[in-house]
Amino acid sequence: MLTFPRPRRRLLRLAAGASAVLAVLTGLGGCAAGGSLLDKPSLVIGVKPDQPGLGMKADGKYTGFDVDVATYVAAKLGKPVRFVDAPSARRETMLTQGQADLIFATYSITPQRKTKVSFAGPYYVAHQDTLVRSGESGVDNVRDLRGRKLCEVTGSNSWRRVKEERKIPVELVRSKSYKTCVDDLLAGRLDAVSTDDLILAGFSTGQTKIVNAPFSDERYGVGIRNGDPDGCEAVNKALTEMYQDGTARKLLQRWFAKSGLALNYTVPQFEGCG
Incomplete structure (x- = not known):
C-alpha cells in the first residue's frame, strides 16, 4: 500500500475535491445546454423583418406567412412568443448561441446547415x-x-x-x-x-x-438547436395539425393568392427528428 507525506495527501484531497466540483458544474452546464424548448416558459422566435408576405416588421410589429405559422405553432405548444429579427447570415448563430429557440425565416433545409443545427418541418416547399x-x-x-x-x-x-x-x-x-x-x-x-x-x-x-420558370425545391424548415428531438417532434405535430385543420390553406391564400403562384396545400414530407 502506497503512503504519501502529509502535505502530499492534503494536495491530493484538494485536487479530488476540485475535480468533483468541476464534474458537478459541467453536468449542470450540460443540462442547461441540452434542455428542451418544451421546458421553457416562453419562446424567442427569429423571423425576417424585410420580406413582404413572409416576415415584415413595422412599428415594432411582425406580420407575414412565416410569422403566422410561428404564432400557430407556439400556440399549439402552449407558449407565449417574442419575435426577433433573423437575418440570413445569423440564423445558425442565433440558434447555437441561444439567442432564439426557433427560426421561421425562409430557412431552406440543406445538408450544410444540418451540420450546425437541426430542423423540424418543412412547413412549406417553395x-x-x-x-x-x-x-x-x-x-x-x-x-x-x-x-x-x-x-x-x-x-x-x-x-x-x-x-x-x-x-x-x-x-x-x-x-x-x-x-x-x-x-x-x-x-x-x-x-x-x-x-x-x-x-x-x-x-x-x-x-x-x-419569370415563372422554377428550377429547385426549397424546403422551408423550422430551425432548432441540436439535441432536442422532443421539441422537434412537438413542432412537427403542430405543423401537421396546421394542414389538417385548414389553417395552412387559409394562410397561404391570405398572403399569396394574388401572386399567381401554384400553391401546395398538402402536408410536406418531414425531416426526421434524430
Whole structure:
C-alpha cells in the first residue's frame, strides 16, 4: 500500500475535491445546454423583418406567412412568443448561441446547415425562380442569366443554385438582404434576383415580374438547436395539425393568392427528428 507525506495527501484531497466540483458544474452546464424548448416558459422566435408576405416588421410589429405559422405553432405548444429579427447570415448563430429557440425565416433545409443545427418541418416547399424588371424580355429561364448581374445575399444559398450547381457564369453583386437586391434591380445596378418564389412574390410589383420558370425545391424548415428531438417532434405535430385543420390553406391564400403562384396545400414530407 502506497503512503504519501502529509502535505502530499492534503494536495491530493484538494485536487479530488476540485475535480468533483468541476464534474458537478459541467453536468449542470450540460443540462442547461441540452434542455428542451418544451421546458421553457416562453419562446424567442427569429423571423425576417424585410420580406413582404413572409416576415415584415413595422412599428415594432411582425406580420407575414412565416410569422403566422410561428404564432400557430407556439400556440399549439402552449407558449407565449417574442419575435426577433433573423437575418440570413445569423440564423445558425442565433440558434447555437441561444439567442432564439426557433427560426421561421425562409430557412431552406440543406445538408450544410444540418451540420450546425437541426430542423423540424418543412412547413412549406417553395421553388426557386427569378425576378427581373417588367420590361425585360431576354430572360425566360435561369440559363438566360448567363453573363448578367445576379444578386448574392450574404447567408443565402440561392445564388449557389445558379452559379455553382448549374454552372451558369453570372456576375455576382453582393447584398445584405433581398429588399436591397430589389432596390438595386430597380435602380439598374443588377439584372436579376433569383431565390424562392414566395420571397419573390412579395417583391413583385408593376415594375418587376417573376419569370415563372422554377428550377429547385426549397424546403422551408423550422430551425432548432441540436439535441432536442422532443421539441422537434412537438413542432412537427403542430405543423401537421396546421394542414389538417385548414389553417395552412387559409394562410397561404391570405398572403399569396394574388401572386399567381401554384400553391401546395398538402402536408410536406418531414425531416426526421434524430
